[in-house]
Amino acid sequence: MKATANANANIALVKYWGKRNEKLILPHNSSISVTLDGLKTTTTAEFSKNFHKDEFTLNGERKSGEEAKKVSAHLTLIRKMFRRKEFCRVESQNNFPSSAGLASSSSAFAALTLASISALGFNPKPKELSIIARQGSGSASRSIFGGFAEWKKGVQVGGGDSYAVQLYPKEHWPEFRVLACIVSEEEKKVKSRAGMKQTVETSPFYRAWLATVEEDLKKTRRAIKEKNIGLLGKTAELNCLKMQATMITTAPSIVYWEEGTLKAMHAVWQLREEGVNAFFTMDAGPQVKITCLEKDLQKIKQRMNSEGFGKIIESRPGDGTVLSTKHLF
Amino acid sequence: MKATANANANIALVKYWGKRNEKLILPHNSSISVTLDGLKTTTTAEFSKNFHKDEFTLNGERKSGEEAKKVSAHLTLIRKMFRRKEFCRVESQNNFPSSAGLASSSSAFAALTLASISALGFNPKPKELSIIARQGSGSASRSIFGGFAEWKKGVQVGGGDSYAVQLYPKEHWPEFRVLACIVSEEEKKVKSRAGMKQTVETSPFYRAWLATVEEDLKKTRRAIKEKNIGLLGKTAELNCLKMQATMITTAPSIVYWEEGTLKAMHAVWQLREEGVNAFFTMDAGPQVKITCLEKDLQKIKQRMNSEGFGKIIESRPGDGTVLSTKHLF
Numbered sequence: 066m067k068a069t070a071n072a073n074a075n076i077a078l079v080k081y082w083g084k085r086n087e088k089l090i091l092p093h094n095s096s097i098s099v100t101l102d103g104l105k106t107t108t109t110a111e112f113s114k115n116f117h118k119d120e121f122t123l124n125g126e127r128k129s130g131e132e133a134k135k136v137s138a139h140l141t142l143i144r145k146m147f148r149r150k151e152f153c154r155v156e157s158q159n160n161f162p163s164s165a166g167l168a169s170s171s172s173a174f175a176a177l178t179l180a181s182i183s184a185l186g187f188n189p190k191p192k193e194l195s196i197i198a199r200q201g202s203g204s205a206s207r208s209i210f211g212g213f214a215e216w217k218k219g220v221q222v223g224g225g226d227s228y229a230v231q232l233y234p235k236e237h238w239p240e241f242r243v244l245a246c247i248v249s250e251e252e253k254k255v256k257s258r259a260g261m262k263q264t265v266e267t268s269p270f271y272r273a274w275l276a277t278v279e280e281d282l283k284k285t286r287r288a289i290k291e292k293n294i295g296l297l298g299k300t301a302e303l304n305c306l307k308m309q310a311t312m313i314t315t316a317p318s319i320v321y322w323e324e325g326t327l328k329a330m331h332a333v334w335q336l337r338e339e340g341v342n343a344f345f346t347m348d349a350g351p352q353v354k355i356t357c358l359e360k361d362l363q364k365i366k367q368r369m370n371s372e373g374f375g376k377i378i379e380s381r382p383g384d385g386t387v388l389s390t391k392h393l394f
Numbered sequence: 395m396k397a398t399a400n401a402n403a404n405i406a407l408v409k410y411w412g413k414r415n416e417k418l419i420l421p422h423n424s425s426i427s428v429t430l431d432g433l434k435t436t437t438t439a440e441f442s443k444n445f446h447k448d449e450f451t452l453n454g455e456r457k458s459g460e461e462a463k464k465v466s467a468h469l470t471l472i473r474k475m476f477r478r479k480e481f482c483r484v485e486s487q488n489n490f491p492s493s494a495g496l497a498s499s500s501s502a503f504a505a506l507t508l509a510s511i512s513a514l515g516f517n518p519k520p521k522e523l524s525i526i527a528r529q530g531s532g533s534a535s536r537s538i539f540g541g542f543a544e545w546k547k548g549v550q551v552g553g554g555d556s557y558a559v560q561l562y563p564k565e566h567w568p569e570f571r572v573l574a575c576i577v578s579e580e581e582k583k584v585k586s587r588a589g590m591k592q593t594v595e596t597s598p599f600y601r602a603w604l605a606t607v608e609e610d611l612k613k614t615r616r617a618i619k620e621k622n623i624g625l626l627g628k629t630a631e632l633n634c635l636k637m638q639a640t641m642i643t644t645a646p647s648i649v650y651w652e653e654g655t656l657k658a659m660h661a662v663w664q665l666r667e668e669g670v671n672a673f674f675t676m677d678a679g680p681q682v683k684i685t686c687l688e689k690d691l692q693k694i695k696q697r698m699n700s701e702g703f704g705k706i707i708e709s710r711p712g713d714g715t716v717l718s719t720k721h722l723f
Contacts, residue, residue, distance in 0.1 A: 270639060273602040306647050310599060310639035318635050323660070324653040331652070 066151070067111040068183035069390045072176035073383035074104035074161070074168040075207045076243060076346065076354050078301040079281045080308040081216065082274070083265040089224040090203045093265070094278040097215045097232065097285045098171075098207045101243055102383030106172035108157040110140075110181035116152035123157050139174060139201040140181060146197070147185050155181070161378060162250045167352060170257075174201030175208035175386040183388050194386065195228035211235045211385035213289050215282070235382035238292050240359040246369055247376040248325035248351040257349040260312060260319050267316045274311045278304075298344025298356050305346040312349075321350050325374070329353035332372045336365060395480070396440040397512035398719045401505035402712035403433035403490070403497040404536045405572060405675065405683050407630040408610045409637040410545065411603070412594040418553040419532045422594070423607040426544045426561065426614045427500075427536045430572055431712030435501035437486040439469075439510040445481035452486050468503060468530040469510060475526070476514050484510070490707060491579045496681060499586075503530030504537035504715040512717050523715065524557035540564045540714035542618050544611070564711035567621050569688040575698050576705040577654035577680040586678040589641060589648050597640045606636060627673025627685050634675040641678075650679050654703070658682035661701045665694060 081096035119137040121128045128136075140153050155177060161167050178198040182189055189197070191209050199206035199216075206228055207214040212235040219227030255263075265271055281304045288297035312319040326347065333355060336343040343365050344356045357365055362379070369377055410425035448466040450457045457465075469482050484506060490496050507527040511518055518526070520538050528535035528545075535557055536543040541564040548556030584592075594600055610633045617626035641648040655676065662684060665672040672694050673685045686694055691708070698706055 269606045269636065270599045270602045273599045277598045303643070303645060303647065307598065307643050310643045313642075314632070314636050314639045316632060318632065320656075320659065322651075322656055324656045327649075327651055327653045327656050330649065 066113065066184050066186070067109065068180045068388060069107065069109040070176045070180035070183065070386055070388050071105060071107050071384070072172040072179070072208050072386040073100040073102055073211070074106070074172040075100045075204060075214065076168060077204065077207075077348065078297065078346065078356070079278065079285050079304050080348070081203050082308045082311065083261045083271065084203070086224065087262070090200050091224050091227050092203055092216070092218050093275055095216060095218040095282055096207070097213065097282060097289075098204070099213050099241065099243065100208060100211050100235070100383035100385065101245070101380035102235075103245070103378045103380035104161045104167060104169075104172060105383075106157055106159050106169065106176045107389070108155060108173070108176035108180045110177065110184045111154045112149070112151040112181075112184050113154075114151055116154060119152050120154045121157070122155065124159060135201070136177065139177060142200055143178070143181050143185070143197065147182065147187055149185055153181060153184070162247070167245060167350070168204060168348060170202035171204035171208045174198050174205030177201060178205065179386045179388055191385070192228050196224065199224070199228060209386050212237060212382045215286070231385075232286065233289055235384065238289065238382060241292075241294075241382055242357050242359055242362055243380045244355040244357065244362070244365060244369070245378040245380070246329050246353045246355065246374040247378065248323055248329065248353060248374075255319050255321075255349070260349050263315045263319065264311050268311045268314045270311045270314050274307050277307060294342045294356070294358050298342060301346045301356060302344045309347065321347070323351040326351045326353055328372060329369065329374060332368060336368060341365065395442065395513050395515070396438065397509045397717060398436065398438040399505045399508035399512065399715055399717050400434060400436050400713070401501040401508070401537050401715040402429040402431055402540070403435070403501040404429045404533060404543065405497055406533065406536075406677065407626065407675065407685070408607065408614050408633050409677070410532050411637045411640065412590045412600065413532070415553065416591065419529050420553045420556050421532055421545070421547050422604055424545060424547040424611055425536070426542065426611060426618075427533070428542050428570065428572065429537060429540050429564070429712035429714065430574070430709035431564075432574070432707045432709035433490045433496060433498075433501060434712075435486055435488050435498065435505045436718070437484060437502070437505035437509045439506065439513045440483045441478070441480035441510075441513050442483075443480055445483060448481050449483045450486070451484065453488060464530070465506065468506060471529055472507070472510050472514070472526065476511065476516055478514055482510060482513075491576065496574060496679070497533060497677060499531035500533035500537040503527050503534035506530060507534065508538075508715045508717055520714070521557050525553065528553070528557060538715050541566055541711045544615070560714075561615065562618055564713065567618065567711060570621075570623075570711055571686050571688055571691055572709045573684040573686065573691070573694060573698070574707040574709070575658050575682045575684065575703040576707065577652055577658065577682060577703075582650060582679045584648050584650075584678070589678050592644045592648065593640050596645045597643045599640050599643050603636050603640045607633075623671045623685070623687050627671060630675045630685060631673045638676065650676070652680040655680045655682055657701060658698065658703065661697060665697055670694065
């Protein structure tokens with residue numbers, strides 16, 4: 066009863082920010098993302114009657130705090146759904162910094178969901194996986210799918226219609242690239258979960274943010290369909306700035322930006338002034354992710370390097386969550 | 395027909411951002427400010443039948459572009475009101491960097507209004523001065539008064555009820571201090587006037603911003619009355635962040651923040667975590683202005699120095715616009 070799954074983290078082009086149901090993780094708005102082949106989590110889940118509790122190891126380090134609790138809560142949900150009682154040992158590896166706003170929870174809970182359910186001997190459909198992964202971390206619902214995915218917010222109280230669907234597989238737009246410029250590898254002070262709750266409760270702009278999302282979704286779907294990097298990049302950049310603006314105006318204010326964040330933003334705008342199709346997006350952290358096409362990659366990387374960004378993770382549209390090995394004893 | 399006037403720049407604690415009438419400079423919301431004795435403009439205006447055009451000199455440099463046009467337009471307004479025809483030579487000195495978001499237009503148009511009207515031999519009341527100064531630059535309406543002033547937005551189409559009043563003179567709160575940390579002395583790329591127009595027209599958050607201002611005005615009036623630095627500082631900081639959020643979300647986005655701005659903001663938050671009553675506010679530029687009390691001044695200055703801010707302009711509540719000399723020929 067052991068299985069290993071890989072998942073790519075995804076970056077939202079139209080952001081998920083704020084829940085209508087905290088427990089079930091149901092969002093106020095739909096969101097669109099692309100998985101990133103450069104950001105990968107590999108997770109092995111092993112259930113056994115001999116285990117007396119759940120255990121979670123991340124990058125070789127045994128975890129005991131908040132992270133271990135969230136993993137165990139997700140395993141409990143899965144045990145309940147599949148009527149099983151065994152405890153589980155989970156071993157995860159990220160090939161990128163955790164908790165620094167690189168969407169590690171999206172790949173983490175996508176991989177955990179598939180690995181653990183597979184280890185229990187089940188083979189659920191992507192929709193089910195997405196619904197279950199969502200309850201571990203909202204953005205994980207989208208990492209089930211490779212390429213471009215949309216998480217439909219749904220309207221049902223129980224969340225049965227709140228899951229991601231694939232818009233286009235990774236083969237649809239192979240020239241699409243994302244460069245994640247690492248501004249800081251420190252753990253962020255305010256976790257996304259707490260941040261979005263604070264925003265929904267206190268930002269005077271939250272309702273206005275929601276009112277603009279449908280239009281951004283429409284533009285983004287069209288931009289991906291037509292492979293229009295300008296429309297995609299501009300829409301995603303403004304969508305991100307709107308989300309950031311709702312954070313900045315919470316009480317107390319949440320500013321994930323650091324000096325390097327501003328530097329990278331200005332560098333991207335400078336590139337655009339020079340005619341290069343480079344656009345940024347940021348999440349609940351200081352890192353700046355640049356969306357662009359393959360043909361502009363070298364120029365953008367060189368510029369960001371010369372601006373002092375030594376660590377840049379390059380991605381193209383990645384895979385969905387994939388089962389790699391499965392051992393049933 | 396020559397007169398010289400001094401005026402202090404003011405910094406808004408509750409911001410003015412967006413006009414309901416571009417020509418008359420009528421704002422969408424009321425605002426509250428404090429004049430800063432460290433930021434001073436001295437302006438001499440001389441009218442003569444021998445002059446064949448208006449001339450404007452700033453810090454010893456003859457101006458010909460946009461600035462000269464704005465000065466001349468203001469002189470034309472004043473000539474029309476006072477039924478005079480002579481051209482005017484204007485000489486101004488700022489003791490601080492111009493056009494870098496230090497509210498130089500507030501002191502500029504306040505001093506120009508008083509100097510030029512005085513040079514013409516008139517002696518208008520503060521309310522009239524405020525209404526006229528407002529039409530040169532909105533924030534100048536507040537610089538007519540020393541200490542703390544409120545610019546009442548007014549409701550009349552002609553703007554006759556849109557002027558500033560003094561809330562408290564500078565003697566009311568002598569311990570109050572503002573430290574302007576100079577992040578950059580470069581001229582800003584987007585002028586306030588263009589920036590606020592763009593915001594009103596395109597930010598999806600502009601209406602939500604307006605809806606929160608009345609509450610901020612109330613809190614700020616009370617904080618000044620009670621000399622409550624915590625309430626004043628927090629209200630002003632959040633008000634500023636809300637205004638910044640409306641800018642950030644305009645299309646195209648306006649981000650006046652630079653790397654140093656973020657650094658200063660984080661330093662101020664760090665000071666607060668350590669129990670120091672330091673609060674920031676920013677305007678349409680990268681500079682960070684810290685509101686505090688005299689007793690915390692040294693600690694804050696030392697910290698900001700050690701964070702790399704070498705140029706800090708210290709102010710206490712300053713004077714209103716004052717006539718210094720008047721020569722009638």
